[in-house]
Amino acid sequence: MKLPSRRILAVLSVTALVASACSSSATPSPAGNTPGPTAAVTAAVTPAPTAAAGQTPVEVVSWWTTGGEASGFNAIIDAFNTANPTIQVTNSAIAGGAGSNAQAALQNRVLAGTPPDSFQVHMGHELLDTYVTPGYMDNLDDLYAANGWTTQFPKGVLDIVSAKDASGATHYYSVPLDIHRANVLWYNKTVFTSNNLTPPATWADFVTDAKVLAAKGITPLAVGDNGIWASGMLLEVMLIAELGSDGYNGLWTGVTDWSGAKVTAALNDFKTVLGYVNSDHSSLTWDQAADYLIPASAGAQPKAAMTMMGDWAAGEFDNKKFTDYGWIAAPGTTGVYDALADSFGLPSKAQHKDQVKLFLTLLGSAAGQDIFNPYKGSIPANSTAGHPATGAKQYSAYQTWAMGEWKADSIVPSLEHGAAAKPSWKGAVEAAVTVFVANPDVPTLQAALVQGCKDAGICK
Amino acid sequence: MRISRDRVISLLVIAPSILAVAVFVYGLIFWTGYISTVKWDTLRPDYTPVGLANYQSIFANNRFLMDIRNTVVFTIFFIAASLAIGLLLANLIDRRIRGEGIFRSIIVFPMAVSFIVTGVVWRWILSPGQDAAHPQGVNQLFGLDPTSNRWLTDAHVVYIQPDSPVYGVLHDIGLGFITSPNIGVPIALLSIVLAAVWQMSGFVMILYLAGLRAIPEELKEAARVDGATEWRIFRHVVFPLLTPITLSAMIILGHISLKIYDLTVAMSGSGPGFATDTPALFMWQTTFRDGEFGRGAAVAIVMLVIVAFVVVPYLVWNRRQEVEA
Structure with missing residues (x-):
């Protein structure tokens, strides 16, 4: 049977294949927290830093491209370039995905042996396991000794940025520029005063408050866990609340038993609290959830009363001109500072080590940290900082409160922000939490967490 | 034997593409296949052979099975929904209605939109809203209760x-494995199907x-006369x-859906x-977030095999048809 359709079909199939190939190859970076494959492309085309004649170009990669964090980082770079006219530091920023795009691009460059002179990375295991253990970074022991940082940074921070070598000697691998706190409970003040409630100090108090709020038609706790890390943060706060700072730290070193009764209690708390969250949590990002605390109009009832989020939430509220918010340490974690930090290290194959060390010295100094942190909304990691120059941007009410807490609290590393465990272990915890929020079964979650510790090579 | 001038020229002209495809497609497929059999589990390449351990580990991972x-x-x-809707629309348009060109363009236009744009818009449409008092998107439009319409x-x-x-019957005849949640239909996935069908039908x-x-x-x-x-x-x-159209459409849609990301x-x-x-998402996170390059390569190879099952036949x-014609 011969039909003219055959030729048409042939042409059509080719056209269709071409069309579909085009549509599937044009894959832009996704909007949410999950990184897209475009990051690899970005890395390949990152332009070389430009410098005037006689100046040494120093390239620093960050993921700060907009808002206060970009303003702050540019301010500190300007200050450095003005003070060091022979050096030109440039910020090769890679936008998107809370740094995950930048991390993928950086990994490509480090693997290819052409890293930037320094780059932004979360302090702790994200740096240590990804870059330090495979031998891609130089230590910064000389900078720490020369600047007295071993006494200026709190012990909790020194523990997180350092690693022991085979002989047991401690080495420092990055300079923390800022400190964020993950365990903060944010609440709408009017909702609490008009219902005669006080912000909960424990998760038991939380349940009491939540019952009152739920009866009034207000979602007690707003969660936006698209990309799951917001629920992962809830879990880490539950673990701190039940285990305390030492017990929680022990989880990541193999000292605390993941199958123990206190972990079970924390997981049960987690399950209880998930009963008081908005039902659309899996389709929201953290900032959309935070916006649930903001009433549609003045005096209206907001959609939610509280949200548990890191202290970057203050910036979200300020951006939306919302002032009626209060904060306390997350329930059960008063006196514990669940910390994460952006830090900068020194790649072994950096081109301009002497010059970039000067820049790193400024990043770690009290003066440098007081330029950057008022913009970023974080607090300085250096305990001698906290006094910005007159005329420069000053610290906010929240930051002043947080600096006071920072000096008094015990410091623990955040899991979800790369400080506590290596990325594959964090991935395993997130996988278990993803299943748990859909089907909250405590024994399944606990078994997965126990297995995660074993797979990470920490637990036997 | 003499090779004609034309043949030499044609070989010369085609050589760059053959070389490029050989290196960047087939070469990298073999490289990925090799990586999937080595240990490489940090940023530092580690070519210690581990056999099929990476494959064992991903097939033991419940997320990968899901x-x-x-x-x-x-x-x-x-595929089923796109074919059914596409066939229906084609028959309606084929009635030689007035303004056919306009309708045709309107219906085809979603295809010109990037999947990422489609995704963002359908995410707004299919986000349910937080509770009964605050429906959003499609729930708001039709007055549905977000607590029971979760999309x-x-x-x-x-x-x-x-x-x-x-359930008992299946277990008795040795097909008990079919009763696992890993052999089932996740409801949330149907919302994604909805958006994809909108785009491709x-x-x-x-x-x-x-x-x-x-x-x-x-x-x-002739049939009418009969x-x-x-x-x-x-x-x-x-x-x-x-039939040949249906088959072509199935292949094109099939390879899109197998690679959807x-x-x-x-x-x-x-x-x-x-x-x-x-x-694809699992592969990306395993490789670039967790730094498990060997395991990520194993996922990529499994994906390749699945796509090959569809494309190779x-x-x-196609080849047989050409020979017949």
Whole structure:
């Protein structure tokens, strides 16, 4: 049977294949927290830093491209370039995905042996396991000794940025520029005063408050866990609340038993609290959830009363001109500072080590940290900082409160922000939490967490 | 034997593309295959051979099994719905209605939109809203209750439950494995199917429309003379002649759905309980977030094999058709 359709079909199939190939190859970076494959492309085309004649170009990669964090980082770079006219530091920023795009691009460059002179990375295991253990970074022991940082940074921070070598000697691998706190409970003040409630100090108090709020038609706790890390943060706060700072730290070193009764209690708390969250949590990002605390109009009832989020939430509220918010340490974690930090290290194959060390010295100094942190909304990691120059941007009410807490609290590393465990272990915890929020079964979650510790090579 | 001048020139002209494809497609496939058999589990390359350990580890990973389930379910629903809607639209447009060009363009236009844009918009439409008092998107439009119409956030998986009558029967005849939640239909995934069908059914319509227009009117006339009803003409004359179109459409849609990544990432990421997770997302996170390059390569190879199952028979069939013609 011969039909003219055959030729048409042939042409059509080719056209269709071409069309579909085009549509599937044009894959832009996704909007949410999950990184897209475009990051690899970005890395390949990152332009070389430009410098005037006689100046040494120093390239620093960050993921700060907009808002206060970009303003702050540019301010500190300007200050450095003005003070060091022979050096030109440039910020090769890679936008998107809370740094995950930048991390993928950086990994490509480090693997290819052409890293930037320094780059932004979360302090702790994200740096240590990804870059330090495979031998891609130089230590910064000389900078720490020369600047007295071993006494200026709190012990909790020194523990997180350092690693022991085979002989047991401690080495420092990055300079923390800022400190964020993950365990903060944010609440709408009017909702609490008009219902005669006080912000909960424990998760038991939380349940009491939540019952009152739920009866009034207000979602007690707003969660936006698209990309799951917001629920992962809830879990880490539950673990701190039940285990305390030492017990929680022990989880990541193999000292605390993941199958123990206190972990079970924390997981049960987690399950209880998930009963008081908005039902659309899996389709929201953290900032959309935070916006649930903001009433549609003045005096209206907001959609939610509280949200548990890191202290970057203050910036979200300020951006939306919302002032009626209060904060306390997350329930059960008063006196514990669940910390994460952006830090900068020194790649072994950096081109301009002497010059970039000067820049790193400024990043770690009290003066440098007081330029950057008022913009970023974080607090300085250096305990001698906290006094910005007159005329420069000053610290906010929240930051002043947080600096006071920072000096008094015990410091623990955040899991979800790369400080506590290596990325594959964090991935395993997130996988278990993803299943748990859909089907909250405590024994399944606990078994997965126990297995995660074993797979990470920490637990036997 | 002398090789003609033409032949030399044609070989020279085609050589760059052959070389490029050999290196950048087949070379990298072999490289990925090799990486999938080595230890490489940090940023530092480590070529210690580990045999099939990476494959064992991903097939022992429940997330990966759910990803395979999602891929199969998505492919079946997406292809079936796109073909059905595309065929229906093509037949409606084929009535030679007024303004056909306008309708055709309107229906095909979604295909011109990037999957990422489709994903963002459908995410707004299919986000349910936080509770009964605050519906959003489609729930707001139709006055539905967000607590029972969960759309993208629905974590349920429909599978054969222990209280189902066939559960015992299946276990008795040794097919008990079918009753796992990993052999089921995640409800949230159907929302993704909805968006994908919206985007691609117009394309299927164009394929079918070309096929319909290529069918000689005489065949239908002959059937009418023989007293066939319009339905029987469609069923026994038109539809069989559309078979090659259907097959082409299935292959094109099939390879899109097996590789789907951007749409799910834009709409819901991994979704509640990995209801909308895909092997591509798992591969990306395993490789570039966790630094497990060997394991990520193993996922890539499994994806390649699955796609090959669909594409290779098509290529063979196509080749045979060409030889016959």
